[in-house]
Amino acid sequence: MELICPAGTPSALRDAVAAGADAIYCGFSDETNARNFPGLNFSRAEMAESIAHAHDEGALVLVAINTFARAGGFELWQRAVDDAVDAKADALIVADVGVMEYVARAHPQQRLHVSVQAAAANPDAIQFYVDRFNAKRVVLPRVLSVPEIAAIAKAVKCETEVFIFGGLCVMEEGRCSLSSYATGKSPNMDGVCSPASHIQYREENGMLVSRLGEFTINKFANGEAAAYPTLCKGRYQTSEGAGYLFEDPSSLDATTMLPELKKAGVSALKIEGRQRGRAYIERVVRTFRQALSALDQGLPVPSDALRGLSEGQSTTVGAYKKTWR
Template sequence: MMELVCPAGTPAALRAAVEAGAQTIYCGFADETNARNFPGLNFDRDEMAAGVAFAHARGSKVLVAINTFPHAGAEAIWHRAIADAETAGADAVILADIGLLAHAAENHPGLRRHLSVQAAAANPDVINFYAEAFGVKRVVLPRVLTVAEIAAINREIDVETEVFVFGGLCVMAEGRCSLSSYATGKSPNMNGVCSPASHVVYAEESGGLTARLGGFTIHRTAKGQPAPYPTLCKGCFTSPSKTGSDQTGHVFEDPASLDATQLIPALAHAGVTALKIEGRQRSRAYVAEVVRSFRAALEAHAAGRPMPEAALAKLSEGQAATTGAYAKTWR
């Protein structure tokens, strides 16, 4: 059976995910060292050690994401996070920065290293580079690849692959996007946040609700319509055209979230080791429900039964789901 890698933003979510059948949990410390650095989220050092002990006692693993890019002059904060993850008993650290990978390989050789999606390693050559240079054992693939491309990658590499199957969908190559900081000054790479709530303002205007990020209008929804969170790349914009046919719409991506449940058999066939669920910012009830659903789907696949239909539709943002880049037509 493929490994299910589940998010935990809090110790309670970690316990809920383990109890719902997650083989592996990923989480981060409560600071800028991880890419879900949201207020009230993540683990202090004692919580991490307790969480790892809880998971290990039930046969589950814990991966610690230290996947932002250390600030010049402040690398010690990130180095300490790696040392503390090892002390807490983490089964692996998830890293993106070259300097941090080199540091971990040299100073913590016994700690397994996974390559974060924030490194956007999108082909066999670059994956083999990370494996050879830094001893990376698993790579989380960026959400820009088709299933066929994933299968081709797995034929040319020796390390494991992990792919996203559910939750928020980045349409840009991760770790290489400064859209959020262009509008707000806060970026995924440097601050572990994207389109942060601290910079969102809602206004009742002309019969609808306008959502702005750093003063830039991301979308306007009519009264009574569900208003999705104003993530920059899911916004509604207008592109003026020289030929007069202006285009208004979701220029980058619709406010849909990823659901690749139906692709589980194809991803297994493509040689994928682990399936990842996005959402460390989600509630423990959400995490438990998604984990149960995917665990059931994986068991169905292992038993040769068909995939369950749309069990998670109500958990998707804006009620719409997409298989994203896994289908070539998405491009």
């Protein structure tokens, strides 16, 4: 199984390569990618230099152009595709069918991956992308159990990639409007979930209070691990008491699921976190490279080594084990 690692900057990409990534995914500094954060991402020159470096070291680079093209602004997405192809990207990760159609038509030799943002969660949807746009791989949304992933991998004529570590969405990838509702900006259209421009942190009566736009998202007591101020992971007051209504602030860690994912026929394992620093990238990539080596040698896979890097300092295997069913 390939290890697919995030990079938000050229330095992070170099660290991911050095730590043992088989491939690195990254994006341009604009709203064509779903991590459009201040100070993050790659200029055109940085992308070309970084791809050349990765290739010298035997790693691949996958360029994420995975937001949905804005009406009247399609040229931005076309230019991103053209520039990524010119920079010798090994694959493009795309969510929008219009952008996929452009890739297939203008650059038929370019390898195409279906982004998790496309929310392709059944064999028919995936096969559509394969048949229509010659997609070679699908990044599966984090809504599927391992048996469901195995059934899909068996049924489709393309590779499958699944997330194994990092921030976890509320299982509506590509369809979530919570950030848009609160701030007017969304990961789908603008490349930002809960944008920094709308976030406030305040100390109130000894508690850390996080707000997003007009909404109080959470209050953390002294000594309690904090989390991102996303609406899906907010703690809300209801008639039943205060609690996490949608999802606990927790990160995905599927280390213990690696043997089952291998058995399921998964081709590639993805680490989330292009917005994270080099320290996160280096440590998570190195840890999973060691885990995969152990797996290949039939040794026990070490687990729970990354809790300190996780949101809320807690981890989950998410939908891979649907214990709530």
